[in-house]
Amino acid sequence: MICHVVLFKFHDGVGWDDPRFLEAERDVRVLPKAIPEILEWKCGRNVTNREIAYDYAVIGSFKDKSAVETYLYHPVHMRGVDQWRQFSTWVVTDFEL
Template sequence: MKRRNFLLAPMVLAATPTWANPAQLGNDLHPNTIVHVVNFWLKDDVSEKDKKNFVGFFEELRKIDVIKTLSYGVPAPTNARDVVDNSFDYTLIVTFKDLKDITIYETHPIHLKAIEKYKHFWTKVMVKDTTIIK
């Protein structure tokens, strides 16, 4: 009986983190991607129920087709430091393929309509846009 030799290559298993959003897998931040970060400060008299309803704003924006990814959240309970500002109520993080797409988003009817519908909730909005270079 002739013996056969097999070359065994090591297997590399890539595990998907349990927190990963399957719809966003493979959407790395490539050069020219625009990261749109928006912090919202809501009015003091907004109830907890209204705060939960406010996230409808983000869900309406999700319908805009030029958006690559959209996530939102609340301030993390990180350690207090001079450089940390946790005074906002919500943060929206949206990515776009390029400047052309964020320009479409800025004047998109869904975006403008959602602002009109939800702007009575906030006292302050701060936008920080970044172009990924590497």
């Protein structure tokens, strides 16, 4: 099993009320309905004020590396990448459970 973790950091001036974020947040929550390779999916907003904290997190579980690759190149995921790129940067890690 592979755990896929993404941490998003908003560009300066972007907040929770930014329409680009609101659309991306709505869309990221429904990815499991569109991409069957996603076994588990959690996502949410940061709730701490620590300066080193990222703004948003996504955690997904996948059967194996092949399932992660299928997810990464799925058109619905690719659309999400384009959305998040407009207002944030991110870091990713995939690790075996």
